[in-house]
Amino acid sequence: MEIPYEVTARRDTGLYNAKVGIWLFLASEVMLFGGLFSAYVFLRVGVNDGVDTPWPMGLDVHGSGIWLGFLNTIILILSSVFVVFAWLALKERNWNVFRNWMSAVIACAAIFMCVKAFEYNKKLNHHYGIKLTDDSVVEGEIANGTDKISFEASKVTLSLQSDLPAFVGHVDGAFPDFTVMEGEETVTLQGEKGLRKWFYKKRARVSQDLAAARKEFRAAKKKGEAAQLKIVSTKAELTAVKPFKLLAKDRKVTNYDEKKLNYIDNVVVEGKLINDYVELIPHQIDLQMIPIGRQKESMVWSFFEKYHQVRPNWEKAQEKSLEKIRGHFKGEPIPGKVVQSAYINLHTIPHEDFEDTAGNHAKSEEKKSEDDPHKGDHAEEKHGHGDADGHDDHGEHHTISVPRSDIRFMGNHGPRYGNYYAIYFTMTALHGLHVIGGALVLLHFVMFGKKLYLKNPEHLANRVEVGGLFWHFVDLVWIFLFPIMYLL
Amino acid sequence: MASSPEEIAKHKKAYKAVGIALLVFTCVTVSLGAFPIFDFGLPGATWEDFVIGLLVATVKASLVALVFMHLNHEKTLVYKFLIFTFCFALSLMALTLFAGWDPIKEAFETVRTNGFPSLKS
Numbered sequence: 001m002e003i004p005y006e007v008t009a010r011r012d013t014g015l016y017n018a019k020v021g022i023w024l025f026l027a028s029e030v031m032l033f034g035g036l037f038s039a040y041v042f043l044r045v046g047v048n049d050g051v052d053t054p055w056p057m058g059l060d061v062h063g064s065g066i067w068l069g070f071l072n073t074i075i076l077i078l079s080s081v082f083v084v085f086a087w088l089a090l091k092e093r094n095w096n097v098f099r100n101w102m103s104a105v106i107a108c109a110a111i112f113m114c115v116k117a118f119e120y121n122k123k124l125n126h127h128y129g130i131k132l133t134d135d136s137v138v139e140g141e142i143a144n145g146t147d148k149i150s151f152e153a154s155k156v157t158l159s160l161q162s163d164l165p166a167f168v169g170h171v172d173g174a175f176p177d178f179t180v181m182e183g184e185e186t187v188t189l190q191g192e193k194g195l196r197k198w199f200y201k202k203r204a205r206v207s208q209d210l211a212a213a214r215k216e217f218r219a220a221k222k223k224g225e226a227a228q229l230k231i232v233s234t235k236a237e238l239t240a241v242k243p244f245k246l247l248a249k250d251r252k253v254t255n256y257d258e259k260k261l262n263y264i265d266n267v268v269v270e271g272k273l274i275n276d277y278v279e280l281i282p283h284q285i286d287l288q289m290i291p292i293g294r295q296k297e298s299m300v301w302s303f304f305e306k307y308h309q310v311r312p313n314w315e316k317a318q319e320k321s322l323e324k325i326r327g328h329f330k331g332e333p334i335p336g337k338v339v340q341s342a343y344i345n346l347h348t349i350p351h352e353d354f355e356d357t358a359g360n361h362a363k364s365e366e367k368k369s370e371d372d373p374h375k376g377d378h379a380e381e382k383h384g385h386g387d388a389d390g391h392d393d394h395g396e397h398h399t400i401s402v403p404r405s406d407i408r409f410m411g412n413h414g415p416r417y418g419n420y421y422a423i424y425f426t427m428t429a430l431h432g433l434h435v436i437g438g439a440l441v442l443l444h445f446v447m448f449g450k451k452l453y454l455k456n457p458e459h460l461a462n463r464v465e466v467g468g469l470f471w472h473f474v475d476l477v478w479i480f481l482f483p484i485m486y487l488l
Numbered sequence: 489m490a491s492s493p494e495e496i497a498k499h500k501k502a503y504k505a506v507g508i509a510l511l512v513f514t515c516v517t518v519s520l521g522a523f524p525i526f527d528f529g530l531p532g533a534t535w536e537d538f539v540i541g542l543l544v545a546t547v548k549a550s551l552v553a554l555v556f557m558h559l560n561h562e563k564t565l566v567y568k569f570l571i572f573t574f575c576f577a578l579s580l581m582a583l584t585l586f587a588g589w590d591p592i593k594e595a596f597e598t599v600r601t602n603g604f605p606s607l608k609s
Contacts, residue, residue, distance in 0.1 A: 487521025
């Protein structure tokens with residue numbers, strides 16, 4: 001059966017079927033992205049000055065990463081041009097030219113997604129922020145995997161009513177063997193596989209025992225007998241054959257001390273705390289939530305004591321910025337808002353500030369070895385000239401060590417880091433999915449379109465036009481996403 | 489619609505011109521954010537930057553829609569679809585404005601400044 005109006009247009013609408021369909025679909029897409037843009041406006045406008053963390057400027061979030069956004073914009077624009085040229089090639093009945101242009105579009109889509117993946121990777125794996133208890137924030141890169149609590153475990157008490165304990169995924173190195181008492185008998189659980197097998201079996205048994213106890217209790221009650229619910233133990237104690245190392249994720253741990261680690265799933269791990277300090281290669285200090293008058297006394301500076309140039313240089317930069325404003329107003333009264341804007345609340349630490357004399361470096365190393373290892377790390381300095389990311393010439397880092405007791409919140413620049421990041425990831429990821437979807441459709445035309453081209457080239461041209469319309473829409477969304485997410 | 493060789497040549501010329509215009513406007517957009525010299529108003533993102541940034545984006549989007557998506561010579565039915573979409577999208581944005589007068593926010597503010605009544609007593 002032939003479907004009408006696939007190639008030729010209907011006389012009343014002047015459109016062929018697919019075109020009506022794509023425009024209706026694009027209308028629904030406008031509403032989808034419109035809703036998200038509306039959410040963006042809502043979140044941004046809803047920020048309460050002086051109460052909430054200020055909405056970050058795209059430039060402050062992305063830094064040099066805005067050039068990646070710029071690159072992606074260029075790529076999408078070029079791909080949009082290539083799509084229309086591919087369509088024109090079909091109109092000229094030139095398959096080879098069409099295939100070349102369309103391949104270029106798909107290559108553009110692939111490059112776009114690679115750049116996006118690089119950008120996401122930076123945010124999720126390399127950019128961290130630590131919010132201290134006085135609301136100051138220090139941003140940078142986590143060093144030596146210290147975003148996790150390091151603990152030497154020897155005994156684990158777990159609940160047999162929950163899912164597989166989270167600690168199983170936190171074991172560093174070879175998975176240990178455990179022993180557990182089964183009545184009078186001691187059973188050894190060999191590795192992770194042994195533990196899993198035992199856990200699921202035991203959990204099922206406990207669940208059955210609990211059900212039987214409840215049934216027994218109800219039956220006795222029904223008969224009018226004095227009933228008492230049989231107690232079923234739902235806990236199990238595992239002893240490690242050899243102590244093992246855990247790298248526990250903060251959000252899975254409710255609290256801990258030198259000897260105990262309490263997990264969120266009611267698992268208690270006993271042993272010895274190895275390290276709960278977070279080592280960070282700092283890039284930026286954020287003082288936006290500290291009143292201007294108290295910024296100099298912020299606790300954040302205590303972590304930079306040994307990098308003795310960091311604070312004075314921030315003060316100098318601050319003074320320079322105020323001086324510029326004073327010069328601009330030439331003795332006239334300066335509006336408060338202008339003065340406020342001159343204060344440097346976001347201080348990107350220049351790499352020169354980490355430099356020190358060789359003597360100072362030697363001293364700091366000596367002092368570190370004498371002191372408590374944690375305290376020595378407090379403002380540890382490693383020599384050399386650093387680059388913007390805190391790396392020095394020898395591949396070492398300038399790090400600061402922050403005790404977890406001074407941290408209110410810590411996280412990578414993922415969606416949980418703040419409203420900006422949540423909406424950024426939602427919108428850019430949804431857009432990325434559209435890029436993938438569009439590219440797959442266009443790829444289909446290149447790979448399997450030849451048959452249709454030979455049969456009815458105009459039909460394929462119509463399909464490509466429709467696919468191209470979607471592709472242009474994807475470009476159009478990015479045209480707005482780029483300035484609002486990366487620049488403003 | 490492009491069908492004759494003359495028309496196709498005309499289209500090619502227009503697409504090239506729009507492509508170049510889009511690239512130029514992208515450079516304008518990025519310079520607004522990346523270089524302090526183009527930062528209008530007070531330092532940081534102010535309404536001036538928003539107006540200029542979004543204006544440039546709107547011009548770019550219009551070029552894509554009008555030329556690449558052929559909306560400069562499309563059939564009436566498509567315009568009808570788009571008028572409805574525009575109205576709905578605008579209403580959606582207006583909902584955001586209404587949220588500004590949301591009384592829940594006021595209650596939230598009161599709680600934030602004065603604390604929960606039960607906790608206070």
